[in-house]
Amino acid sequence: MGESRTELIAWVNDLTQLGISKIEQCGTGAVHCQIVDSIYRDVPLSKVKFNAKHEYEYVSNFKILQGAFDKHKIENSIPVERLQRCKFQDNLEFLQWMKKYWDQYYPGGTYDAVARRKGADIGAKPAAGTASTRSATSSTSNLKKTPSVPSVATSTNRLAAAAAASKRPAATSRAPAGMASSPSQWEAEKQELEQEYNRMVQDLTQQVLELKVTVEQVEKEREFYFGKLREIEVYVQQLLDNGSTAPPMSILQEIQGIMYKTEDGFEVPEGAEYEEETY
Structure with a gap:
């Protein structure tokens, strides 16, 4: 049985220093990007929108996460369409899987989450007195990986979300929080x-x-x-x-x-001959 909601939130905040209060906040994809980065230290966190407020921003984050999965051959599908709805049960199950994967592959040592993302935050702050870095050792628990789903399914999810984003109106006089303030x-x-x-x-x-x-x-x-x-x-x-x-x-x-009769499209390969069988 996987960890409880309280245990997962405490683990995420201890690892990432993002100060989340609900499992549903993982539906933006930013938390998962940081978790994978804590293992491999090569996720481009500067491109992750930690303060994402819109669906197309979630899609952008999950695209980065999918790239990390593909690069490190993580054989588990990312249910983008369900996660980005920010529903509790869907995000709880995926975060439980992420915790198991992290337990198996985290290299140990100190991980400075705030420095890795250059101070970007989701809005809420960690509790006072919490250190900005953490030290952890990898767990010995084993993880049974889920077979991957054809990439077309994931591409379809991203395609639907991107289509909705493309229909949104152009930027207004005031850009949403977490986005570039310049209209250009x-x-x-x-x-x-x-x-x-x-x-x-x-x-x-x-x-x-x-x-x-x-x-x-x-x-x-x-x-x-x-x-x-x-x-x-x-x-x-x-x-x-x-x-x-x-x-x-x-x-x-x-x-x-x-x-041995042939027709267009079914020619005998050049140099090949049929051998007459003996009866």
Whole structure:
């Protein structure tokens, strides 16, 4: 059984110094980025929006988290669509998995979370008197990794969120908290998200086209070989109906001719020859 809500919140705050008060606050993806960074020390936290307030900002954070998962071959899918709704149960289960993974792979030693993210915060402050660094040793608990889900599913989640973000109005006179105060910087981030959305649309469209071509090729091969079997069936039936006394060799040669017949798209590879079997 995984850790309780209270235990997980205490662990997250001790490790990250973010001062979260609810499990639902992990739905922005920022907390998970910092947890993975505490293990590998290579997550680009400067790009993580710790004070994220909008869905498209959550998507940006989870994109960074997915990149870290892919880089370190972490074989667990990230349920972005469910996590970014900031519901308690979904975020509790994923955070329990993150804690188990951290217990197994945390290298130990001191991790200065505040310095790693250059002072960025989610708004709430840690309790007074809490040190800005922590020291921990890795646990010996074992983790059974969950098989990964095809990347198309995760891409679809990010695509839906990015699509919603692209429809949002341009920046108003006052940028939301945690975002760039300059309208030009705000517009640049919006354009970057729109470009990412367009790239994902193109990637998924290309995948659909490739799958369509594959299906058509398989169907063509199926019809080709079925046609051969049908020709053999008809030929044998004709011999039986006519009471044919044709020599066995000529019958075999006729069947072999049907089997080795080719058509467009099913050419015999250059240099390859069929060997006549001996009966």
